[in-house]
Amino acid sequence: MIPTSFVSSYWAFNSLRFVTGIASGGSLIVAIPVIMEITGKRYREYAGATCLLPDGIAQALLALFAYYLPYWDTYLLGLSVTCILILILVCFVPESPRWLVANGKVDNALKIMFGAAKVNKLNTEHIKDTVMKSMENMKIEENKTITASYLDFFKDIKTIIITLSTFVIWFVLGVTYYGIYQYMTFLGTNIYLTVVILGLIQVPLCAVQVAMTRLFKRKTAIASAFLITGVTMTGLIFTPNGHWSTTLLGVVGFSASSATYAVTYLYQAELFPTPLRNMSFGIVCAAGMVGAMIAPFIANMSPVWVPSLIFSLMSIVAVGFCLLLPETKGKNLKDTID
Template identity: 35%
Template sequence: MDTESNTKTEKIPNTEVKTEEPDKLIKAIGEIGKWQIMLWLLVAFPTKAISAWHQLGIVFIAPPTSYMCTETNLTNSIEINTCYSDCVSYDFYTDFENTIISQWELICEKAWLANFSQTICMFGVLIGSIVFGYVADRYGRRPALLVACMLQLVTTVVEAFCPTYWLFTTVRFFIGAAIAGTMLSSFILMMEIIGPLKRELMNCLCALPMPVGQMLMPLFGYYLRSWDRYCLGIAIPNVLYLAYFFILPESPKWLLSVGKLEEASKVMTQAAKWNNLPSHNMLDVAKSIASEKEKTSEPIRKPTYLDLLKTKVLRINTLCSCLIWFVLGMSFYGSNQYIGQTSSNVFITVALAGVLQFPGILLSGILSKYFGRKITLISFFIVCGGSNAFLIVPEDWFAVRLTMGAVGVGCASGAFATMYMFTTELFPTVARNMAMGASSTTSRVGSMIAPYIAGMTVFAAWLPPVAFAVVPLLGAITCLFLPETRGKALS
């Protein structure tokens, strides 16, 4: 099948969609207008910014903490950050009043538990990507987003009052799952209500809240210097999600894809009114779109993850997308790992990492619009790999390491933003969220591996920079197997 042709159709079980359908839909509701911007402000922006606080907040929950034994039977001198088998109690020294490390004495043989809670959170993101991807495609974007938001609201409040470490870690798993649901479902919703000519713009708008949230996060950490107060502080804004029961619409594209024409026409009417477009006879427009699909469609049934592998084109797109997302997860968190080593002030480091993502995200929108998704991704991967290779220089070359680390973070974030949009364009509506979920899952695997690669300095100082330089090149090569989607309507 010719994937480059606008006149061909893409078949997966139960659906065969022509490119005329999204053209008619976008013509009815508008490429972009007050309705789309309103949903971005009320849905996409809060979910992404708040998710950053929870996903990256471990730096303020378990910051670097020194300790010293204060009561022991040993007669020799006591040294800081040293464990003693007969030590009765320890004092902890950090910039914070209380951390999970001091709360549950996660030192010595229990030191690994501090980062383990973050690993479990990322594992929750992995599972949540799969579960909510399936829910969103089978039951709708709105139900998936509402369930994820309510789960995030409840678990983030409970997190602040956990009396034991293991309960805290269990709650972190469900927070991670909720984060995956809110980020993926909100992004897919926004991509499905925007026209192809404005998709690059909306992609940038949806990517920017994440670094904005990361830049604001140090304020919570600075003024709420206890892990439980910090958790409660970032949980309170989640109350905003209660309003979604009243303002959140379903994706009209999804409603049309599953044959719910009356519901789709109501959402389309609302959008048209907000955007000052003709809003009458929307049901006739929905029926017209549906009638074109029914000429060649099979009976509608619920999609499954196996549908992503049913045709050769979908198999290639799925496998390549998953591999690229894996590379992105490893590259993005690997670059952040190195940039984080350039400053001893955790507040400055976190804010700086957020600032450095802006150039990459903005450049992603410009390059994607004028040169296409493939060229943009390949360029980001090559520059990211090259900049990471320069991190092999000695540690006293501070300026070089800081500059190259900044370039790596910017390119990784730009590639991430591009791939979010690219993935939505590679798959049809009835399987789009599942494709995003599967791809995001592999990304979380990459992000979980990144810290271990960074820790290979114990074997050889050159190993981590070389690994983080080679991996992006693998992503660049994989891009060559995917079709270009710039300017194409969503199928």
Template identity: 25%
Template sequence: MKFDDLIVEYLGEFGRYQRVQFCLVVLPTLFCALHSLSWTFIAPNVSHRCRLPTDIGEHPIYDIGPSELLTGCDSGNSSNCVYQTCTLKNNQTCQNGYVYSDYSRYTALERWDLICDRHILKPVVQSAYYLGQFLGSLVFGFLGDRYGRKKIFLTAIGIQFFSGIGMSLAPTWYLFALFRVGSGFAHPGIFMTAVILGMELIGPSIRSLASVISGALFSCGQVFLGLAAYFIADYQHLQMTITLPAVLFVTYIWLIPESARWLVSQRRYKEADKILRRAARQNGKHLPETWWEQLEVDSNAGSESRGTEKRNFTDLFRTPRIRCRTFVLFYVWPVVSMAYYGMSMKPDILGNNPYVNFIAGGIFEIPASVFMFLTVDRLGRKPLLIGGLTTAGLTLLSNMFISEAVFAWAPTIQFLLSKASMTLTYSTLYAYTPELFPTEIRNMAVGGCSMMARIGASSASFMVMYLVEIYGRQSITIPFSTTLILAALTVFLVLPETAGAALPETITHLEAPKNVSLRTDDNDKSIPLVEKSPSTD
């Protein structure tokens, strides 16, 4: 018997216990959206000009009339006149500071003058979050497989909470960036662990629900962030608003158990038994005594005094099938992350109002996640992933030919369609990736993919917050679209379909030829969760 069979037969695929635990573990993913994208509204673009000696007061008037414009223009028509943003008419720098066009909001951009020669600091601060995610993906993925899901989950929530408080109180941009590294560091420990915790105790037919609900909550977080940013004018108050509610997660110390599947993989049967019996009791089911003796066993599992071999990051590259899957996903994940976060960080990149686009983009992501859930088992993981990548790539490419000059709402439609496609892709990736790797390195593999995704997200920070403002939107639409289409082609050619397959449990099992049994003669006693016929490449 496989562990999936144990769940279906003795617990039920999605009973009362699983529903309650599932809702609890995925809820913190909402806060990942709030923190990862908050910089979009904490330091938004604001028109500015040099401060003149004649400008009086803390917030002087931005529009000083045609006679005082700092760039030459037709004196008969001042409508086309613009201010030089970083120099005076004689090309001198703004020695007196800057005047901003809108003082109704208190932003980090204004507080620390992240413009002109300090403009590069804006993507630096945002990429600090992704640097934290990069490190967190590597660390939490490894620790989650070695020391358990719950400890890592709670630790990450605590780090995110205190980093959020630190950002709201930081007096300098570099301290803000440091706390942003901490918040990013916690992100994979929360999001990927929530997905894995959610999927490891539910039946295989609805396993994709973990990534779908997590993705939908992430989208809800975007909607809440957009609404909060619209109504809260002070960036420090905004940061505090998206941080403080997480204090409620301290109750998870008592409410959330360790992953029973992980405990079984470590042969900690007594601890797993307590959790599964509680689940069976709440679901109105009966769990047999010494159920672990019914589980299938890897023939190599007993070689080390019945101890579990400790795996590390290099196991992602040691064997051929896992190595092939790792290389493909290490390309696909950063490409998807680059496009998704690039669109999210600059919602007006294709045109129109950033608040409307951001909130509408978050709303449109929810039906995309629902569509993924309803079709991922019928159509399969590969078709959805390939379709989402291709649609997003072609939609972004179309902006070069159909812009607001052709149709006023074209940029909004393109933005929403590309965001929905990227959400479909991301949700599918989170469901698909864990199924491609065995239990003993699953958390590490997802963590590694998340780590690589940070390279794409960090690149997107500099592209949308720096290059676009210098060279225009084509500097991202072309690389985004081409890399997405190439990723779709790579998935089509290399990766296997996993829909309906049981989760592989060991590297030996996944790499074994098809139909090779992995039982031992030791009374069929188990190391957990090995299927007899692994999916092949």
């Protein structure tokens, strides 16, 4: 990102931004599975909700960067400094012990697990025996890497249904989340204030997301959130511009779409085994980004009720695909490909 601040060529700028986009998207694909894999079953719902908090806070901070660094080159340079700080932090993040065990790298996994146990002042006496017994039950051989490919997503009808359903769900989520974001012009003409509000609204939503995943089953939580989005977008079709009900429905719809993201991160990690987890996030994030690219075009359609209608219909379609997925609440993460 740093070189982007100093280029003067249009094509060089776009090429560097393309590389930045790939890198930032790839980091998310890796970060979420690692968070889910190092978190125990007891606290997984909290991890799924809180992993979106930095995204909302960072989104709000964009307004601060843009306000004090109003020129494109200084703005990108300021963001580059934060990326360097993040890179330094990443160097201290350990590998996922679950992934290491699933790929037969027992010694590395045990080293990380012993270190974590000591930091948390937990008993380390039975860690090695537990890991070896788990490997024996899962028929994993030490120092033997499991080879997984994208063909494994289509090896049987059950996996195909899960793969296609999650693909559609994430595509719809990308359209509705970013589309409603674009559509919420009623928050005011001050772009800095708008960005801050839309970012910080995700902070109180964290408690809502935890409650959703703790109280309800995964399918129920996601389907309900999509249903709320669909209902509010349907309501927007019949409300006059500038009316308080328009603002209320828009905020509720965007909040429901944002909450859906937290649950889908959690659900996605639970649906696929460790060897396929990263690849599954890659597939669905690609679907979500395609939806995000289409979203602005839908949000700017005329007449003004058309975007609401499309967001509503797509949300209802996503509810149907949610019902095709298996329930995973309270189950351990899968570590092997059946």
